[in-house]
Amino acid sequence: MSRVEHLALRRREALCEPHHPKPFLKWAGGKRQLMPVLKEHLPPSFKGYYEPFVGAGAMLFDLQPRQAVINDLNRDLITCYKVIKKHPQDLIAYLKSHRNDKDYFYELRALDRHPEYDQMCEIMRAARMIYLNKTCFNGLFRVNRKGHFNAPFGNYRNPNIVNEEGLMAVHRYISRGRLQVFNTDFEEAVQTARRGDFVYFDPPYDPLSETASFTGYQSGGFGRQEQYRLMCVVTELTRRGCRVMLSNSSTEYIRSLYKDFKIVRVAAHRMINSVGSGRGKIDEFLITNYDPETGALLGQKRTRSSYTALAI
Numbered sequence: 001m002s003r004v005e006h007l008a009l010r011r012r013e014a015l016c017e018p019h020h021p022k023p024f025l026k027w028a029g030g031k032r033q034l035m036p037v038l039k040e041h042l043p044p045s046f047k048g049y050y051e052p053f054v055g056a057g058a059m060l061f062d063l064q065p066r067q068a069v070i071n072d073l074n075r076d077l078i079t080c081y082k083v084i085k086k087h088p089q090d091l092i093a094y095l096k097s098h099r100n101d102k103d104y105f106y107e108l109r110a111l112d113r114h115p116e117y118d119q120m121c122e123i124m125r126a127a128r129m130i131y132l133n134k135t136c137f138n139g140l141f142r143v144n145r146k147g148h149f150n151a152p153f154g155n156y157r158n159p160n161i162v163n164e165e166g167l168m169a170v171h172r173y174i175s176r177g178r179l180q181v182f183n184t185d186f187e188e189a190v191q192t193a194r195r196g197d198f199v200y201f202d203p204p205y206d207p208l209s210e211t212a213s214f215t216g217y218q219s220g221g222f223g224r225q226e227q228y229r230l231m232c233v234v235t236e237l238t239r240r241g242c243r244v245m246l247s248n249s250s251t252e253y254i255r256s257l258y259k260d261f262k263i264v265r266v267a268a269h270r271m272i273n274s275v276g277s278g279r280g281k282i283d284e285f286l287i288t289n290y291d292p293e294t295g296a297l298l299g300q301k302r303t304r305s306s307y308t309a310l311a312i
């Protein structure tokens with residue numbers, strides 16, 4: 001299906017479907033506000049869709065591909081997708097039992113400090129994740145070095161803890177078609193990608209400065225070694241004939257990693273930043289290994305060895 005046909009179909013479906021699926025969590029680095037620009041750079045057509053750093057899934061829910069592989073290393077986040085797919089009504093029932101109360105919030109937040117947390121039932125974990133996301137300060141999922149959720153109580157008067165219609169719209173989308181959900185490293189998540197597939201990478205960003213990075217997705221962080229490893233994966237996908245789009249910050253390191261590809265600067269609004277002064281417009285890079293007009297692949301002669309000088 002071509003890009004134009006695909007977007008027209010999405011529009012028709014959105015008109016018939018009163019509750020269009022949308023991200024059900026607020027997520028640092030979420031791409032909702034950038035979607036119009038990202039969509040201008042999609043490949044003209046593609047077969048399967050891969051999103052190895054799915055987060056809240058702004059691109060996924062906008063495109064609603066019928067055949068998709070989504071993945072994220074954050075276990076609680078992926079548990080939410082799985083539970084919404086299989087047990088939406090039980091999830092909604094649990095969410096209804098949660099209260100917007102400071103003491104209650106901290107009680108629930110503290111659960112991941114206990115060794116039994118790993119054994120907790122998936123529906124309760126998903127309900128906790130959504131509840132904390134809706135009631136914490138700035139709607140920010142953030143963990144400390146030990147992997148414990150550490151955003152403070154938000155003190156909002158009326159947070160939308162139970163968005164029943166929104167969750168059911170997400171359920172309808174992710175349970176029709178062929179959507180596979182994984183909780184692993186990005187490299188493993190794209191193992192099955194083949195010629196004609198489209199992969200959108202939205203990794204944690206290369207920091208613009210030592211103090212300006214958001215590292216709270218999980219305890220391990222995502223440093224330059226990981227950025228380099230990601231470039232090697234993109235090079236391999238290019239060799240296989242996959243179309244790849246990648247978002248990242250506009251640093252010189254990122255430019256040098258992807259210099260054989262198409263790199264455009266896009267202006268993004270910073271929605272969540274621990275430093276208030278860091279909010280506002282900021283440039284970032286949108287990188288594609290194809291020409292968005294024709295779909296022709298670029299950089300197919302790249303080899304990993306031409307980049308070893310950039311390895312950290």
Ligand SMILES: C[S@@+](CC[C@H](N)C(=O)[O-])C[C@H]1O[C@@H](n2cnc3c(N)ncnc32)[C@H](O)[C@@H]1O
Nearest residue numbers: 029030031053055056057058073185186202217
């Ligand atoms: C910038 S966010 C993605 C935001 C997403 N595009 C959205 O619209 O919400 C980056 C995501 O990468 C995930 N992540 C970090 N390291 C990872 C890894 N090695 N493999 C897979 N996912 C990873 C984080 O948990 C986080 O959700």
